[in-house]
Amino acid sequence: MTTAQSSIAVVAPAGLLKPPRSLWSDAWTQFTHHKLAMAGLATLALLVLATAFGPFVYATKINEIDFSQSLKGPSATHFFGTDDLGQDLFARALLGGRVSIAVGLVAVAISITLGTLVGALAGFFARADGPLMRFTDLFLSLPQLPLLLTVIYLFRDQLRAKFGPELGIFLIIVVVIGLLNWMPVARLVRASFLSYKQKEFVEAARCVGAKNGRIIFKHIMPNVMSQILVAATVGVGAAIITESALSFLGLGFPPDVPTWGRLLFDAKDYLDFAPHWAFFPGLLIFLTVLSVNYIGDGLRDALDPRKTG
Amino acid sequence: MGRYVLRRLLIAIPTLLIISFVIFMILVLAPGDPLSQFGADPRVPPEVRENIKHALGLDQPPPIRYVNWVTAMLRADFGYSFMSHSPVLGLIQQRLPTTLAVVGVAYVIGALLAIPIGMVSAVKRYSLFDHIATGFAFIGFSVPTFFTGTILILVFSVGLHWLPFIYDSTLKVTDAKSLGEQLKQSIMPITVLALFNTATIARFMRAEMIEHLPLDYVRTARAKGLLERIVILRHVLRNSLIPIVTLVALGIPAVFAGAVITEQIFRVPGIGELLIRSITDSDTPVVAAILFVFAVLVVLFNLIADVLYGVLDPRIRYS
Numbered sequence: 001m002t003t004a005q006s007s008i009a010v011v012a013p014a015g016l017l018k019p020p021r022s023l024w025s026d027a028w029t030q031f032t033h034h035k036l037a038m039a040g041l042a043t044l045a046l047l048v049l050a051t052a053f054g055p056f057v058y059a060t061k062i063n064e065i066d067f068s069q070s071l072k073g074p075s076a077t078h079f080f081g082t083d084d085l086g087q088d089l090f091a092r093a094l095l096g097g098r099v100s101i102a103v104g105l106v107a108v109a110i111s112i113t114l115g116t117l118v119g120a121l122a123g124f125f126a127r128a129d130g131p132l133m134r135f136t137d138l139f140l141s142l143p144q145l146p147l148l149l150t151v152i153y154l155f156r157d158q159l160r161a162k163f164g165p166e167l168g169i170f171l172i173i174v175v176v177i178g179l180l181n182w183m184p185v186a187r188l189v190r191a192s193f194l195s196y197k198q199k200e201f202v203e204a205a206r207c208v209g210a211k212n213g214r215i216i217f218k219h220i221m222p223n224v225m226s227q228i229l230v231a232a233t234v235g236v237g238a239a240i241i242t243e244s245a246l247s248f249l250g251l252g253f254p255p256d257v258p259t260w261g262r263l264l265f266d267a268k269d270y271l272d273f274a275p276h277w278a279f280f281p282g283l284l285i286f287l288t289v290l291s292v293n294y295i296g297d298g299l300r301d302a303l304d305p306r307k308t309g
Numbered sequence: 310m311g312r313y314v315l316r317r318l319l320i321a322i323p324t325l326l327i328i329s330f331v332i333f334m335i336l337v338l339a340p341g342d343p344l345s346q347f348g349a350d351p352r353v354p355p356e357v358r359e360n361i362k363h364a365l366g367l368d369q370p371p372p373i374r375y376v377n378w379v380t381a382m383l384r385a386d387f388g389y390s391f392m393s394h395s396p397v398l399g400l401i402q403q404r405l406p407t408t409l410a411v412v413g414v415a416y417v418i419g420a421l422l423a424i425p426i427g428m429v430s431a432v433k434r435y436s437l438f439d440h441i442a443t444g445f446a447f448i449g450f451s452v453p454t455f456f457t458g459t460i461l462i463l464v465f466s467v468g469l470h471w472l473p474f475i476y477d478s479t480l481k482v483t484d485a486k487s488l489g490e491q492l493k494q495s496i497m498p499i500t501v502l503a504l505f506n507t508a509t510i511a512r513f514m515r516a517e518m519i520e521h522l523p524l525d526y527v528r529t530a531r532a533k534g535l536l537e538r539i540v541i542l543r544h545v546l547r548n549s550l551i552p553i554v555t556l557v558a559l560g561i562p563a564v565f566a567g568a569v570i571t572e573q574i575f576r577v578p579g580i581g582e583l584l585i586r587s588i589t590d591s592d593t594p595v596v597a598a599i600l601f602v603f604a605v606l607v608v609l610f611n612l613i614a615d616v617l618y619g620v621l622d623p624r625i626r627y628s
Contacts, residue, residue, distance in 0.1 A: 141324050141611060142331070143603030145566035146584055150596055153588045154339035241453045245570055248455045249585055264455060268574070271459065272467045279463070282456035290451040297447075 023303075027226075030302035037298020040291035047288055051097035060088040063256070073276050081276040083266065093281055096258035101288070103174055103259070104240040110178025111239075112232045115185025116224075122186065123193025124216055133190070140183045148242070149251055151176050169253055173246065177239050185231050192224045226303035233296035237289040244285050260285045310619065317615045321608050326379070328604045333375050336597055382601065388594040392587070397598045400583060405602075408579030412568045415499045419506025420557055424550075426507070427514025431522065432541055442511060449508020454501050454567055458574035461497045472497055475576045498575045502567060506560070513556055517549040551621045558614035562607040 031037060065087060074081045080089035122132035152172055159168035196202060197220070205219050244261030246252035248268075253259050255266065260281040267277035362368050369377075381388065387397035430439045465472045473494050521527065522545060530540045569581030576582070580599060587595035 138324060138327055141328060141604065141607050143562065143566065143600060143607055145569055146600055146603050147332075147335075149569075149585070149588055150600060151335060154335065237451065244453055245455060248453075249570065249573055251585075251588070261455075264459065268459065271462055275463050275467065278459050282453070282459055286452045286456055289453070290447060293447055293451050 023226075027299075027302040031298050034294075034298035034301055036294045037301075040294030040298070043287055044291040044295065047097065047284070047291070048101060051094055051101060054094040055091070055098070058091055058094060060091045063087060073274075074280075080280040081274070083270075083274070083277055089263070089277060089280060092258040092263060093260065093284060096260055096263060096281070097284060097288075099170070099253065099257055100240055100243060100259045100261070100285070103170065103177070103243040104236040104292075106174045107177040107181070107239040107243075108232050108235040110174065111182040111235060112185055112228060114178065115182035115231075116189050116228060118182065119186040119189025120193055120216055120221070120224075123190040124197060124212070124220070129190075132186075136183050136186050139180070142180065144180050145242075145245070148176055148180060148246065149249065152246065153251055165254060166257055169257070173243055173252060177242050181235065181239070185228065185235075188227055188231060189224055192227060193220060196220045196223055226299075230296055230300045230303065233292055233299055237292035237296070240285065240289055240292075313619050314616055317612055317619075321612050325604065325608050328608070329379055329382075329601055330375065332597060332600045332604065333371075333378060336593055337371050337374075378597070382598075387598040390587075390592055390595050392590050392592045392595075397595050400595060401580060401598060401602060404578060404580040404583045407577060408565070408568055408572070408581060411495065411498050411571070411577060411579065412502065412564055414495070415502030416506055416557075416561065416564055418499065418503040420510055422503070422507045423510035424514055424553070427511040428518055428541070428546060428549075430511070430515040431518030434519065439515075443515070446508040446512045446515075449504050450512070452504075454505055454570050455574055457501045457504060458497070458571060461501065462574070465497065498571050498577055501571050501574075502564065505567065506564065509560070510553065510557065514549065514553055517552055518545060521545050521549050551618065554621060555614040555618050558610050558617060561610045562603065565603060565606055 072082045080093055083089055083092075118132055118136060122129045122136075156169055156172055159172045162168060163171055202215055202219055205215050210219070243252060243259065244264070247259050247261030248265045250265055252265075253262050255262065258266075263281035264278050264285075267274065267281070270277055359368075367374070385398060387401070389395065390397055390400060393400070426442050430442045433439055462474060466474045471493075475494075526548075527540060527545055530544045531537070535544075565581075568579060569584060571577070572579045572581040573585060580602070583595065584599045586592075587599065
């Protein structure tokens, strides 16, 4: 009897003492139920770790030329085989992946920042809404990929001269992808701001004397954050594809920066006798983008309050 | 309705003007002389170069050049290519049908496949079909077109020797045999584009149907005792199609851009291939014209999407 009582007495406070559930911990619990999103997260983590630390562990140089080993298929010494100069493709893919992923992340950081800024201003300040949205529509009407190709081709020499061959091309690719992709985010953020602006909690904040800046950043922004996060995740995948497409067209990184798209570009003339050269970089792009998209899907479900229960 | 279309049309004109100005400024501000290929030739003396510049109007200030360019384009005069010295309009007219055929067929196939797939996926949510279709859609829009293209070439051209590697535009369809050849060389580029289109549209279609299925009007339709088939096809499908029609129209310019890559993989001599070549040759008049054609396509299809939206959804027209 006494033991039973004491066990109840122990259980009850333990239940009460459980830390309060937050939106993010709830979202995480929900996210873990999405099997494919978890698989995507694991794959992406593996890819990021491999490209970040792989080049330190895997000692083979990316530019070790050995004609006796040229165009060899995958083997124990060269996991992904070799290219026409006998360079190790695994080492190249690891190092290039670092650049590909970095382009995706930085380009999205730019487009998200710009999109959120424009969207928040347009949604919050009624006077700015008209002009800013006209501006957004105008950007949406630009022919994206053709313009991207042209701008990069025309301006890359100038930037290369200013910032060095690698950083220069990195900057231009990242900035141009960022500048041509903020519009959907701006529309999304604006729509959310428009609806949240009318809500009681914003009115309450205004009543207690909160300034506009505080209302925007402390009160409305946290509510919009989840949508921005989903848009950002999916945007990373799209940016990686765009960079690969540019490199694939020969208008991206130079041959000494072996991004995945660049590897495919170099490989495409050797498809008949060295298919492995094109296959692995393509597979890596595909896996990265697929993981990112599944993570985005999982996040969308996890952060949707209608689905949490 | 007429006023609605007119208003949209009036917005499209300044948009196009601004875009043409942006394109012009990018090309003007770009470092490097558009006549650099003449400049590289030591046999061209400086005064001749000045004469060429003067003849082309390149010695005038940019605003005047911009006005000249736009008014010339209004007369359908796109100037001459620096490389081939033939009229740009002719080059584009020569290339556009190939692109339109490949892109158009791929897009129609994509939309026709995607709508039923998305619909069944939504109605039989979480069924085996839905899982397969959703997985397929995810793969479809995650895999870059240049990778799908490469894989197809590896399997069907290099491995099996079934399909040709390179698109031959000189092929004329005259009899059954050449028609077969034409079909064979079109299969891969069309498949690559159609795969991507189907995946994207199917995903939107599914999401849109799922949004509509729990709505009150659906319950009302069921409560009236309508057959489930009628409820889905007459009520839910028609309402869900409204945004899809817009999306399909809005997606067309992006598909043209996607064709740039596909044309490069299969060496289809379309407008995208011409763009890439002209960019690398610094053939400014051709680049400017193609960019403008793409911009017109974007604005035109935005307009079509807006008008269709107004036609299909009366609520939009009156707001």
